[in-house]
Amino acid sequence: MSVQVAALAAEAGEAHIAPPARAALSAAHDRLRPCRIDDLPAIATLFQSVFYRAAGLPPQSLIAHLRDVYFDHPWHDPQMPSHVFVSANGTIDGFVGALPLRLRFKGEPVRASIAGALMVRDPASRPMAGARLLRSFMSGPQALSLGDTANWTSKTLWERIGGRTLPLASMEWLKIIRSAAFGVSVVRNRLPKPLAALLAPASGVAAAFGRRRASDPMQPWVGETVDDAAFLAAYNEVSAKLDIALDLDDAAGRWMLDQAARKTRHGQLFRRVVTARSGKLLGCYLVYARRGATAETLQITAMPGQGDAVFASLIDFATAEGCIAVRGRSQNALMNALFKSGCIMRHRGATVADTKNTGLMTALERGAAPLGGFFGETWTRLVSDEFA
Amino acid sequence: MSAVESDLRAFIAENFMYGGDAAALPTDRSLIDEGLIDSTGVLELVSFLEEKFGLVIGDEEIVPANLDSIAAIVAFVDGKHARVAA
Known part of the structure; x- marks a missing residue:
């Protein structure tokens, strides 16, 4: 919606x-x-x-x-x-x-x-x-x-x-990776299509000049692109540690991932799992990414206290994929990482909730749930995708 | 002026006229056409009627015929009360 x-x-x-x-x-x-x-x-x-x-x-x-x-x-x-x-x-x-x-x-x-x-x-x-x-x-x-x-x-x-x-969940964060290319893309998005096409070469040049380093092999975490089964297993393991989580059975999880992957506007859907170098699970995320475009984060789910590492892995991945920026829905578990990394915050569509369960409402208001993504409707093609 | 109409005018003045004078509002004037209520204001009005007058308002009753003027609202509230009393 x-x-x-x-x-x-x-x-x-x-x-x-x-x-x-x-x-x-x-x-x-x-x-x-x-x-x-x-x-x-x-x-x-x-x-x-x-x-x-x-x-x-x-x-x-x-x-x-x-x-x-x-x-x-x-x-x-x-x-x-x-x-x-x-x-x-x-x-x-x-x-x-x-x-x-x-x-x-x-x-x-x-x-x-x-x-x-x-x-x-x-x-x-x-x-x-x-x-x-x-x-x-x-x-x-x-x-x-x-x-x-x-x-x-x-x-x-x-x-x-x-x-x-829910104010926190009504904010979007934006992390710019390649500022020149991102600036060009902002201008392009505001122009009529024929004029915007003229700026396509400028986007490529800006992206090439702004290329950042590849992943640091000394990072204390490892990010990996996985299949549905591995992603769902990681998601459920992380969710078990959270107050509010999806009750995601295998059939529903695979179906929702399949539906989300059909969305093409923001690029390919990547299912990513983040672990410590010891192999300990830190979190997982879903992100749409395409070279030269802004990556769209669908869902981030982090073990308690591991939001920084999972967020850093996401930015590292988007950088390696050649994205010019990354954005996503804000959540309590990420706030430290968002501020440290100099993200821009802005209001996007509001997240609203109604329940007679006062404990649940209090938990939602203090940001206990990673809202957005599968907690909402942005995984459907009805939000911002195009139909032909 | 009935108690229902008096309470209703006070509510409209406070919530939709920013403290303006609702006393001069003709009873049959459309609140929608006057720009006093919109789709969000309708829900505020319904909540007020339910709480103030102890009504349960069904979805099918949220129509301009019941809620678009002071006269219509007063008649709607009186009718609901009469049906409950019968």
Whole structure:
């Protein structure tokens, strides 16, 4: 989601109806209901319109991905469905996705759900649709509701219903590796595509001149790219030491890794495990990396007290891969490393949570969980990927 | 002016008019069209009605017909109370 309530241009034929008349006309028969598989083409059309401002038929790949994440997820729970907002004329004009999540808090299982892709067509004429969709999501049977990409409107909606914003988890860190190349890339990203293409050679030159040293063989840790099985084994070993962790079984873990690896915008997904030279496990991370681009960290999970080493391994890896910068979601375990390494901090999508479990909320607020990644929806292609 | 309307006007003045004068707001004026409430304000209003008047408001009741003007809200609250009392 990104959790967004975005405006669309008024559809043809609607413009002659004044907003209040239109709202009153439709509101009498607007309704919410659980999302069905046969709704997916309409939801894909809505998604494409709201998030990409694109008209026309949505690509099949988008429809298939919506089905993957909202119906075929190994943890799919029909008691916690996504919802659609159906206008009086029968069209689907709003949606909120619900991704299932299984956590452990101090060893006890927690049934959780992540809100995603909150969207409303022409919200000015449906001013209550977003509120109703989010309220329906949060009134589900889950013990914990989470959102990790909330914009200002969505964040405010959450707070009005009783949810809380988690400030630490709402920050993004950025570590610049090759400053000249990073500067060029920032300029390129702000230019129209034809002009940006002209700067491509400059990016390469800047990256080449800014090349940093390779990995230091004297570092006290070793980072290694591993397969799914090794990554999941490491993840579960680290998680067992944390107050809040995913209850990640092998089937769900492999499925989520496979889905995350299908995302291509930020490069290849690397599964990395970090150990001490003695072989002792220190942590693991998932990162998208591509030479000449900013690496996107999906998840970092570190043994207590080992955040510095795991973070250093990540930066070392991204440097060796030729990335110009690395970024990721902030978390308590990394704060020391982030400050020491001169990272830039900034607000990105807000992370919001709601639970009646006060102990769990307190733990979330003090940053006990490595939120983002598989704790949210950024592993799905719905967040920042492109569909063809 | 009923107690419900008085409480409601005070709530609107404090939360949506930044302490402005809600007494002059016509009872049938659309709060949405006036720019006083939006999708986030609706939830604040619903929470207020539930807490202040002891209501349980269903999702299907969060519609402009019930919540878009002072008159509509007062009628909605009175109707809910009447149904509970019946």
